[in-house]
Amino acid sequence: xxxxxxxxxxxxxxxxxxxxxxxxxxxxxxxxxxxxxxxxxxxxxxxxxxxxxxxxxxxxxxxxxxxxxxxxxxxxxxxxxxxxxxxxxxxxxxxxxxxxxxxxxxxxxxxxxxxxxxxxxxxxxxxxxxxxxxxxxxxxxxxxxxxxxxxxxxxxxxxxxxxxxxxxxxxxxxxxxxxxxxxxxxxxxxxxxxxxxxxxxxxxxxxxxxxxxxxxxxxxxxxxxxxxxx
Amino acid sequence: xxxxxxxxxxxxxxxxxxxxxxxxxxxxxxxxxxxxxxxxxxxxxxxxxxxxxxxxxxxxxxxxxxxxxxxxxxxxxxxxxxxxxxxxxxxxxxxxxxxxxxxxxxxxxxxxxxxxxxxxxxxxxxxxxxxxxxxxxxxxxxxxxxxxxxxxxxxxxxxxxxxxxxxxxxxxxxxxxxxxxxxxxxxxxxxxxxxxxxxxxxxxxxxxxxxxxxxxxxxxxxxxxxxxxx
DNA sequence: ACAACGCTTCGATCTGTGTCGAAGCATTCG
DNA sequence: CGAATGCTTCGACACAGATCGAAGCGTTGT
Numbered sequence: 097x098x099x100x101x102x103x104x105x106x107x108x109x110x111x112x113x114x115x116x117x118x119x120x121x122x123x124x125x126x127x128x129x130x131x132x133x134x135x136x137x138x139x140x141x142x143x144x145x146x147x148x149x150x151x152x153x154x155x156x157x158x159x160x161x162x163x164x165x166x167x168x169x170x171x172x173x174x175x176x177x178x179x180x181x182x183x184x185x186x187x188x189x190x191x192x193x194x195x196x197x198x199x200x201x202x203x204x205x206x207x208x209x210x211x212x213x214x215x216x217x218x219x220x221x222x223x224x225x226x227x228x229x230x231x232x233x234x235x236x237x238x239x240x241x242x243x244x245x246x247x248x249x250x251x252x253x254x255x256x257x258x259x260x261x262x263x264x265x266x267x268x269x270x271x272x273x274x275x276x277x278x279x280x281x282x283x284x285x286x287x288x289x290x291x292x293x294x295x296x297x298x299x300x301x302x303x304x305x306x307x308x309x310x311x312x313x314x315x316x317x318x319x320x321x322x323x324x325x326x
Numbered sequence: 327x328x329x330x331x332x333x334x335x336x337x338x339x340x341x342x343x344x345x346x347x348x349x350x351x352x353x354x355x356x357x358x359x360x361x362x363x364x365x366x367x368x369x370x371x372x373x374x375x376x377x378x379x380x381x382x383x384x385x386x387x388x389x390x391x392x393x394x395x396x397x398x399x400x401x402x403x404x405x406x407x408x409x410x411x412x413x414x415x416x417x418x419x420x421x422x423x424x425x426x427x428x429x430x431x432x433x434x435x436x437x438x439x440x441x442x443x444x445x446x447x448x449x450x451x452x453x454x455x456x457x458x459x460x461x462x463x464x465x466x467x468x469x470x471x472x473x474x475x476x477x478x479x480x481x482x483x484x485x486x487x488x489x490x491x492x493x494x495x496x497x498x499x500x501x502x503x504x505x506x507x508x509x510x511x512x513x514x515x516x517x518x519x520x521x522x523x524x525x526x527x528x529x530x531x532x533x534x535x536x537x538x539x540x541x542x543x544x545x546x547x548x549x550x551x552x553x554x555x556x
Numbered sequence: 557a558c559a560a561c562g563c564t565t566c567g568a569t570c571t572g573t574g575t576c577g578a579a580g581c582a583t584t585c586g
Numbered sequence: 587c588g589a590a591t592g593c594t595t596c597g598a599c600a601c602a603g604a605t606c607g608a609a610g611c612g613t614t615g616t
Contacts, residue, residue, distance in 0.1 A: 100350060100433060100536070101416035101504060103409065107340030112604075116334035123330075130563060143605055145564055155419030164562050164613040171419070178415050179333065181408050186331035188404070189385030203330060226463040233456040233463060233470070239500055239509040240463070270469055270500065274331065279469040306330070342574075360593060373575055375594055394583040394592050 109154045110182065114139050115147050119156065119170070123179055124306045125211040127160065127167035176210030177271050177282060184274035199307055204275040206308040208301065212271070212286030213293070217310060217318060219276045221289075224322035225249075231268065238266030238283050250285065253321075254292055260284040293318070339384045340412065344369050345377050349386065349400070353409055354536045355441040357390065357397040406440030407501050407512060414504035429537055434505040436538040438531065442501070442516030443523070447540060447548060449506045451519075454552035455479075461498065468496030468513050480515065483551075484522060490514040523548070 110116055117137040121128060128136070134144035148168060151157040156175050160167045170176050206215040213221070225231050230246030233239065242250065242257075251257060260267055263284055271282035281289070293299045298314025301307075310318070340346055347367035351358060358366070364374035378398060381387045386405050390397045400406050436445040443451070455461050460476030463469065472480065472487075481487060490497055493514055501512035511519070523529045528544025531537075540548065 100353075101413045101420055102346075103350065103412050103416050104341055104343045104346035105420065106412055106416050107337050107346060108342070110337030111334055111341035112338070113334045114604080116332075116337060120330060120333060131561095139604090140606060141563065142565085142607080146604080149564090156415075166563070174415060174418070178411050181411050182333050182336055183331045185386075185404060185408050186333050186336050189401070190331055190335070223465045227465060231463045233461045235453045235457060235508075237508070278465075278467070344574080361591095369574090370576060371593065372577080372595085376574080379594090396593070 106154065109151060109156060112147070114143065115151060118147060118151065119179055122168065122170050123176060123210055125208050127169045129165045129167055133168060170210060173210055173265065173282060180209055180214070180274055181272050184272055184277065187274050199305065202307045206299065206310055207306040208308055209271060209282065211290065212282050213290045213308065214271070214273050214280055215275060218280035219273055219278045220324060221322045222280045224324055225281065227325045236266070238269040240268035240270055242268065255285070255288050260288055336384060339381060339386060342377070344373065345381060348377060348381065349409055352387070352398065352400050353406060353440055354438050357399045359395045359397055363398060400440060403440055403495065403512065410439050410444070410504055411502050414502055414507065417504050429535065432537045436529065436540055437536040438520070438538055439501060439512065441520065442512050443520045443538065444501070444503050444510055445505060448510035449503055449508045450554060451552045452510045454554055455511065457555045466496070468499040470498035470500055472498065485515070485518050490518055
């Protein structure tokens with residue numbers, strides 16, 4: 097019965113509502129201070145401090161001290177992907193529990209998943225990339241790679257591939273989208289694409305939330321850049 | 327702060343050690359009775375009953391009444407995949423906590439992940455399939471599909487594809503292997519392959535555990551069937 | 557240097573829930 | 587039909603841990 101890794105420890109960490117709120121807030125990818133997270137979770141500073149300590153010990157969070165603030169982020173992209181997977185389960189099994197909030201439609205349209213785009217538009221992007229033969233199954237970490245034509249495409253979009261490859265992080269990774277029940281693109285490339293979209297003013301992040309707003313121009317240009325096989 | 331699905335509910339379910347043991351035991355894919363699960367988790371029958379009720383309400387388990395027994399399984403393959411992902415996090419972040427048990431090496435070599443093969447040999451198989459161009463990225467559910475040559479290959483191995491496709495379940499899916507940190511093949515095809523291996527007496531499941539033993543003949547034939555690009 | 561701010565530690569409280577014994581229902585078997 | 591088995595419900599207990607007030611420590615700013 098003591099087979100495999102200790103899954104209960106991590107489950108218990110995620111299982112507390114306050115900590116779950118903290119992790120959800122951090123899924124926005126932004127570094128947040130301890131007090132911001134306390135407000136986000138609806139608890140006092142002291143309580144948050146205790147929770148953050150536990151999350152650190154559990155290896156789910158990374159911190160950066162800066163002056164009298166302490167900024168927290170998710171430890172790495174794997175944590176984000178696992179949380180997104182859990183959200184998929186929760187959304188599906190959650191029956192009536194999760195009454196959809198006001199921001200729900202916007203979240204499903206486009207949101208940030210740690211550091212890359214998720215939601216309807218992200219899935220469209222992934223589909224377009226694969227149907228045009230830009231992605232392939234490989235043995236490199238992440239299990240996904242760019243084809244030659246794919247490399248040309250993203251380079252033409254202003255992305256420096258050699259820079260991305262120099263990092264330890266996998267270039268491409270599939271991440272299960274909880275609202276669409278389909279994969280979208282994560283990894284270093286997924287993050288770089290989101291940065292490019294913001295540079296073009298195609299998308300704009302809502303402050304203090306994971307929601308991403310797509311401008312009319314962005315909507316048009318993104319659909320042109322990532323056409324769907326009719 | 328109330329963004330997205332209620333992740334805490336599922337986290338709390340997995341977070342209790344007894345329940346985590348139950349879920350881990352069920353990851354073997356076998357249907358187990360309430361008393362078997364109680365023994366597995368090291369608790370009495372009444373306590374197990376309470377846990378099983380909660381897991382049912384949470385949608386993580388499915389049950390089948392049969393005579394005076396109640397057989398439980400994981401609700402679906404998604405639950406299994408999510409648990410495996412959590413194990414990945416736990417193994418990586420668990421620092422020194424998880425002192426590896428006696429069965430650990432065997433588990434890493436080959437084990438059952440809900441209904442398909444996982445571990446070293448499973449990853450080798452996945453690598454071999456992809457490097458020979460049998461798998462491709464697609465838009466169908468699961469994000470992975472068989473190429474024409476891939477279809478010929480598995481059909482030649484005695485697998486009835488039309489039968490598999492008739493089910494609602496995705497044919498191919500990547501599942502993150504916690505011991506190898508790489509993808510292996512899940513989905514209907516992954517399950518069908520494991521069945522074939524057992525029919526050939528290449529692999530034999532250890533009773534009451536997830537461990538899968540590979541016979542000498544199986545080792546030889548599997549390596550021949552799934553060669554690695556040298 | 558003093559005050560304000562951000563965060564942590566300590567201590568006390570209190571709710572939630574995991575646990576088991578005993579009793580209660582089914583189902584199966586002799 | 588009565589006994590045994592598998593499981594659930596009820597009730598009581600105990601412990602873990604979530605919470606907050608108050609105090610302490612370090613940094614920043616005036």
